[in-house]
Amino acid sequence: MPEQYAIEMRGITKTFGSVVANNNINLNLRQGEILSLLGENGSGKTTLMNMLSGIYAPDAGQILVDGKPVTISSPEDSKKLGIGMVHQHFKLVDVFSAADNIWMGREKSGFALKGDRYDEIEAMAKKFGFDLDPRKKVRNMSVSEKQTLEIIKVLYYGAKVIILDEPTAVLTVQEIDKLFAVLRRMKEEGHSIIIITHKLNEVMDISDRVAILRKGEYITTVNTAETNEQELTEWMVGRKIDLNIDRPVVEKTRPLLEIRDLTIKNDEGAVAIDKVNFYIRGGEILGVAGIAGCGQKELCEAIAGLRPIQSGLMIHKGDNIVGLPPKAILEKGISMSFIPEDRLGMGLAPSLSITDNMILKNYAAPKGPFVDRKSGREDAQRVIEELEVVTPSTETPVRRLSGGNVQKVLLGREIKAGPNVIVTAYPVRGLDINSSYAIYDILNQQKQDGVGILFVGEDLDVMLALCDKIMVLCHGRVMGVVHAHKTTKEELGLMMTGALDLTDKYEDKPAGIARDTNITEEQLKSAQEEGEN
Amino acid sequence: MEMDKLGVITTFIHNIVVYNIPLLYGTVGEIVVEKSGSLNLGVEGIMAVGAIFGYIVGCYTNSMLVGILTAFAMGALMGLLFAALTVSLQANQNITGLTLTTFGLGMYFFVGNAIKAVRWPIMSDYSSIKNGFADIAIPGLSQIPVVGKGLFSHNILVYLGIVIALCMWYYLNRTTPGLRLRAVGENPGSADSVGINVKRTKYLHICLGCGIMGIGGYYMGLNMSGSFSSACWINGYGWIAVALVIFANWNPIMAILGTFVFGFFNTLRVSGSSLAVAFPETLGWLAAVPTQLYQALPFIITAIVLVVTSVRKREGSGLPAALGLNYFREER
Amino acid sequence: MGFHIVKRDSCPLWKKALLYVIAVLAALVLGGVLLLAMGVDPLAYYSRMFTMGMVGNKIAxxxxxxxxxxxxxxxxxxxxxxxxxxxxxxxxxxxxxxxxxxxxxxxxxxxxxxxxxxxxxxxxxxxxxxxxxxxxxxxxxxxxxxxxxxxxxxxxxxxxxxxxxxxxxxxxxxxxxxxxxxxxxxxxxxxxxxxxxxxxxxxxxxxxxxxxxxxxxxxxxxxxxxxxxxxxxxxxxxxxxxxxxxxxxxxxxxxxxxxxxxxxxxxxxxxxxxxxxxxxxxxxxxxxxxxxxxxxxxxxxxxxxxxxxxxxxxxxxxxxxxxAAATFSKVDSSFANMLQGVILFLVFTAEFFIRFRVVRNKKGGKQ
Missing domain, CATH: 1.10.3470 (ABC transporter involved in vitamin B12 uptake, BtuC)
Known part of the structure; x- marks a missing residue:
């Protein structure tokens, strides 16, 4: 008789438009175990879990709970099946108290709201080992308090299967210990738990088994006791593949863009980038490696002038660009393109045509009141030909293009403007091999023209082959900058998970600070003073 | 002479209540709808539809209860239409609401004129309606000098309106379904994630709220003694209700208060001159105030409230955070 | 068994146009049914309405x-x-x-x-x-x-x-x-x-x-x-x-x-x-x-x-x-407002089918 799993997912496929987020995934969760779900950013973990929690409906495949096939078409169904999920982005009502956030989803909670619900929920929270002020409004809560509330909520609904999407990312070490103690107790009481996390030490610490996803595909599931961090990293990032990407050697210039002690907060108000130092020279590609949400997005936005910084310096050719409006930064020749997960979020107006998106950044240049669509159309035509964009015409709205073609349009526009610094995040996200190579060629061409490139990437093989140097971020901190031809995938993987810190590798030179810096003493001093204030 | 003067005050207070409680129906109904996250600009039209059907059916069956129920049902039907379009079909709420007003007023005149061409029911011919709409004095309270008769001797629909407002306040703030409703209006995504059926909640409360508006319309019709002319019975009250929701900060009890404030100005418009005659020395200036100022005041006050609350941001505001936004679960 | 809705990437122009035309026609048919119920010939009424009474009018x-x-x-x-x-x-x-x-x-x-x-x-x-x-x-x-x-x-x-x-x-x-x-x-x-x-x-x-x-x-x-x-x-x-x-x-x-x-x-x-x-x-x-x-x-x-x-x-x-109200005294001119509302409601319905697709939920038991 086959083993009866708490959850069994068979052949799950989910696509969003033309993006395949999950492809034929098989996953099973044993009764009373803690399963870690491991994978890089965009590997489809959250999408997969959202199909268990009823947010998404799968396109194909089958889900079994306790051996019985089920249809989960709403969160209500999911809850009834005893599945509870703690989402990474809090699903809380800001103006409600902690207790009411829990109470609103309680079954058979009676008609009248009574004052004793506060006591009941406080008592229950205590039972699970949490301190909770049931009357506190969510909007007055800190990030970790909100996270705690989310966890208590699911526990309260009495879920047998608990899914936690990166629960530890916002908790302190002590809180993590507490959480893990709770999880272990839940396990002893017979609950089955799936936990998504990137921290390998936590994976080793808490889980019984680990399931690994990569780029929307299921890789394997192993017993934690029979594996190690090295092996897991390898599965997560894949074996080294020789990609045959050119890395032309180019004469480097003095630093074009220098970042000093940069600290940035994310939308939730937590520190996203923590005292980061680095610089880019003309004629080099600096890769930025790191796992999901290590501050890559915030860094890119800050450089483009779209996000205020907390402290630090951003010096472009000797001029401080901190506080400049996006337009002024554009005019200095700094181009930023960021491909978010949905690929349409930033930098493109999805309902407008390719031509219109081409002229987005320089529409104001021609004299007179009219937009120069003629040259925009020529540019669009050129980008379509050179980058082999598949589109019915230059007038097709960008939202109708497939993902790869959208990216080509975006990057094509950025390069056409003739920037001296290119910041590009995930430019090959979701692209097929040929399109990816086309993009690498474009970047190399730019590098040879003396442009400095910051390449935020996901695929370590690509970064090893394409970049000159690679900076590794782990939770907003730089773990070191290494030469791409001297490092290995394993080393990068360990740095990404925080297991290896190479910031003090070179004793004679502080990491991320150029010897021939353009930054003047004056600029440093004024930045320091500002930091003190 | 003194008694007459006090009589003027009593009548004034009485009129504040009588002529403005329909506003309360519209407002409380709209609060219920908006708390579900739907901005419904069709109040005027919904009240009109409730009014015309409630009045005609009520008269022909010679039953006030049937009239009330019909008005409620027709209002709820209009709500159902709004819900189907905005909740299920994801249509724009502003446009749908405005169209509902046009459509509702169209239906009001169409049905009204059609009936008028055949036989218009005259209210005084129907004893149950006429008697049902008569004032009922609350024993004891109505004996209080001056204000007693003004506040505590009214027709059944006045009491019903107050009761509905109180019930809705209790429902919204002190019950679990009310809590769930507010969750849907604030953040449908989180409501959905804990297993609250967002669609059902929206449908139910849009219909309920619109039904309440319908009763308000019926009241307006009775207040006009059912005389059908070229001006609609609702006469802009639906729009004042939309304003009053903001003034009342989405709170049904504040809506009662707001009804009295707005109603005070509204009544000054009608009986300001009689006050001026009764108290020429102190209130004589009232006669000089243009009536249109009283009419515009609810909107001016609401505009100021809108600006003040937006300057102060959301602290303490009852504005549902997801108001006007359609919810689509798979949105990424 | 149920349905869920999915956003469409695009909808061909002819289909859009067809849906809109159907919506407007359906609204006119609904209005026509109402007219019939009132004992008015819908075709006569509509032709009067859309020619705005100019046909056969000396001061057209x-x-x-x-x-x-x-x-x-x-x-x-x-x-x-x-x-x-x-x-x-x-x-x-x-x-x-x-x-x-x-x-x-x-x-x-x-x-x-x-x-x-x-x-x-x-x-x-x-x-x-x-x-x-x-x-x-x-x-x-x-x-x-x-x-x-x-x-x-x-x-x-x-x-x-x-x-x-x-x-x-x-x-x-x-x-x-x-x-x-x-x-x-x-x-x-x-x-x-x-x-x-x-x-x-x-x-x-x-x-x-x-x-x-x-x-x-x-x-x-x-x-x-x-x-x-x-x-x-x-x-x-x-x-x-x-x-x-x-x-x-x-x-x-x-x-x-x-x-x-x-x-x-x-x-x-x-x-x-x-x-x-x-x-x-x-x-x-x-x-x-x-x-x-x-x-x-x-x-x-x-x-x-x-x-x-x-x-x-x-x-x-x-x-x-x-x-038209001049000829058809039974039909009040407010008919236009109602018709306008119905047209818009049906156009909204058409728009829904342009923006979304309705997908039948798959049964859990079958692959």
Missing amino acids: YKAFENYLKVFVPLALTSVALSLAFKMRFWNIGGEGQFIMGSIAAATVALKLGPVLPSAITLILMCLAAMLAAGIYGAFVAVLKVKFGTNETLMTLMLNYVALYVLMFLGDRKADWNFFLQEQSARPVFQSFADLASFPKIMFGKFGLNICVILTFLVGTLVFVYLKYTKHGYEISVVGDSAGTAHYAGMKVNAIVLRTVFLSACLIGLAAAFKVGTAGVLSTAITDDVGWTGIIVAWLSQLNTAVIFVVSALISMLHYGSVA
């Missing part, structure tokens, strides 16, 4: 002139509103802006009309109306940009403030109130038709009001403005994604202010056309174009060319239903 040219009087303010207001809507700014305040424009135009006509040549008075009327309406609209945009005040509710409130200002002017006899006739004991709006009235170009008996030509001209300009100018480009980017506009270095707030001002200005112009044609104010001067215009702009998907077609049809509906 007069009817057409009057039809154009309905059409001009509606078309221009719809075009104006589409500017703001394109930017996702919910200007529900067309009524109020129209009224403010009317008052300003009437002021110019009454005060300057007697001293200036008619042509100059007319031009000044247009300018004054545009300025008054523009400021009235831009005021809300300032609040929106500065404090995030909800523009839907704010413009709504200001509609009524404007309406009561107009009613006050039409009601209060006083020395200062030059809007009213001096001779009349009752308050009656003073006519200024002989001081300032938009000229007509005569084609035989039919007089084509110059406003019609100007409306088409403005429509064309707005079309060009939206489609070919930098401003128009900015509007479409801001409307599509404010984040992207910010990223491209656009001054989003300034663009919002400018566009709302322009939108309200054009509504003011529509008001000047109306006032300069009617030759007198009235408390019903707007003829509800501020409301109907919203519906027209939305039905036309904010496309300037389509707006002209749709407002021509909606005007036909309204004007035609009045004409």
Whole structure:
């Protein structure tokens, strides 16, 4: 008789438009175990879990709970099946108290709201080992308090299967210990738990088994006791593949863009980038490696002038660009393109045509009141030909293009403007091999023209082959900058998970600070003073 | 002479209540709808539809209860239409609401004129309606000098309106379904994630709220003694209700208060001159105030409230955070 | 077993067009059923309505002139509103802006009309109306940009403030109130038709009001403005994604202010056309174009060319239903409002099928 799993997912496929987020995934969760779900950013973990929690409906495949096939078409169904999920982005009502956030989803909670619900929920929270002020409004809560509330909520609904999407990312070490103690107790009481996390030490610490996803595909599931961090990293990032990407050697210039002690907060108000130092020279590609949400997005936005910084310096050719409006930064020749997960979020107006998106950044240049669509159309035509964009015409709205073609349009526009610094995040996200190579060629061409490139990437093989140097971020901190031809995938993987810190590798030179810096003493001093204030 | 003067005050207070409680129906109904996250600009039209059907059916069956129920049902039907379009079909709420007003007023005149061409029911011919709409004095309270008769001797629909407002306040703030409703209006995504059926909640409360508006319309019709002319019975009250929701900060009890404030100005418009005659020395200036100022005041006050609350941001505001936004679960 | 809905990437044009046509036809059929139930022949009624009673009418040219009087303010207001809507700014305040424009135009006509040549008075009327309406609209945009005040509710409130200002002017006899006739004991709006009235170009008996030509001209300009100018480009980017506009270095707030001002200005112009044609104010001067215009702009998907077609049809509906009521006394002219509502509801339904696909949920048990 086959083993009866708490959850069994068979052949799950989910696509969003033309993006395949999950492809034929098989996953099973044993009764009373803690399963870690491991994978890089965009590997489809959250999408997969959202199909268990009823947010998404799968396109194909089958889900079994306790051996019985089920249809989960709403969160209500999911809850009834005893599945509870703690989402990474809090699903809380800001103006409600902690207790009411829990109470609103309680079954058979009676008609009248009574004052004793506060006591009941406080008592229950205590039972699970949490301190909770049931009357506190969510909007007055800190990030970790909100996270705690989310966890208590699911526990309260009495879920047998608990899914936690990166629960530890916002908790302190002590809180993590507490959480893990709770999880272990839940396990002893017979609950089955799936936990998504990137921290390998936590994976080793808490889980019984680990399931690994990569780029929307299921890789394997192993017993934690029979594996190690090295092996897991390898599965997560894949074996080294020789990609045959050119890395032309180019004469480097003095630093074009220098970042000093940069600290940035994310939308939730937590520190996203923590005292980061680095610089880019003309004629080099600096890769930025790191796992999901290590501050890559915030860094890119800050450089483009779209996000205020907390402290630090951003010096472009000797001029401080901190506080400049996006337009002024554009005019200095700094181009930023960021491909978010949905690929349409930033930098493109999805309902407008390719031509219109081409002229987005320089529409104001021609004299007179009219937009120069003629040259925009020529540019669009050129980008379509050179980058082999598949589109019915230059007038097709960008939202109708497939993902790869959208990216080509975006990057094509950025390069056409003739920037001296290119910041590009995930430019090959979701692209097929040929399109990816086309993009690498474009970047190399730019590098040879003396442009400095910051390449935020996901695929370590690509970064090893394409970049000159690679900076590794782990939770907003730089773990070191290494030469791409001297490092290995394993080393990068360990740095990404925080297991290896190479910031003090070179004793004679502080990491991320150029010897021939353009930054003047004056600029440093004024930045320091500002930091003190 | 003194008694007459006090009589003027009593009548004034009485009129504040009588002529403005329909506003309360519209407002409380709209609060219920908006708390579900739907901005419904069709109040005027919904009240009109409730009014015309409630009045005609009520008269022909010679039953006030049937009239009330019909008005409620027709209002709820209009709500159902709004819900189907905005909740299920994801249509724009502003446009749908405005169209509902046009459509509702169209239906009001169409049905009204059609009936008028055949036989218009005259209210005084129907004893149950006429008697049902008569004032009922609350024993004891109505004996209080001056204000007693003004506040505590009214027709059944006045009491019903107050009761509905109180019930809705209790429902919204002190019950679990009310809590769930507010969750849907604030953040449908989180409501959905804990297993609250967002669609059902929206449908139910849009219909309920619109039904309440319908009763308000019926009241307006009775207040006009059912005389059908070229001006609609609702006469802009639906729009004042939309304003009053903001003034009342989405709170049904504040809506009662707001009804009295707005109603005070509204009544000054009608009986300001009689006050001026009764108290020429102190209130004589009232006669000089243009009536249109009283009419515009609810909107001016609401505009100021809108600006003040937006300057102060959301602290303490009852504005549902997801108001006007359609919810689509798979949105990424 | 159930259904869930999925967003569509695209929908072919022919399918869109077909769905819209079906929606409008279905609305007419529904209206026809109602007519039948009342014992009226729907075909006869509709043909009367859509020819606006002009067939077999000796003064058909007069009817057409009057039809154009309905059409001009509606078309221009719809075009104006589409500017703001394109930017996702919910200007529900067309009524109020129209009224403010009317008052300003009437002021110019009454005060300057007697001293200036008619042509100059007319031009000044247009300018004054545009300025008054523009400021009235831009005021809300300032609040929106500065404090995030909800523009839907704010413009709504200001509609009524404007309406009561107009009613006050039409009601209060006083020395200062030059809007009213001096001779009349009752308050009656003073006519200024002989001081300032938009000229007509005569084609035989039919007089084509110059406003019609100007409306088409403005429509064309707005079309060009939206489609070919930098401003128009900015509007479409801001409307599509404010984040992207910010990223491209656009001054989003300034663009919002400018566009709302322009939108309200054009509504003011529509008001000047109306006032300069009617030759007198009235408390019903707007003829509800501020409301109907919203519906027209939305039905036309904010496309300037389509707006002209749709407002021509909606005007036909309204004007035609009045004409038809003369023949079919059973059918009240409010039938047009109902029909308009049903058309929009069904168009919304059609739009749903353009934007989404309904997918049948897969059964859990089967692969």
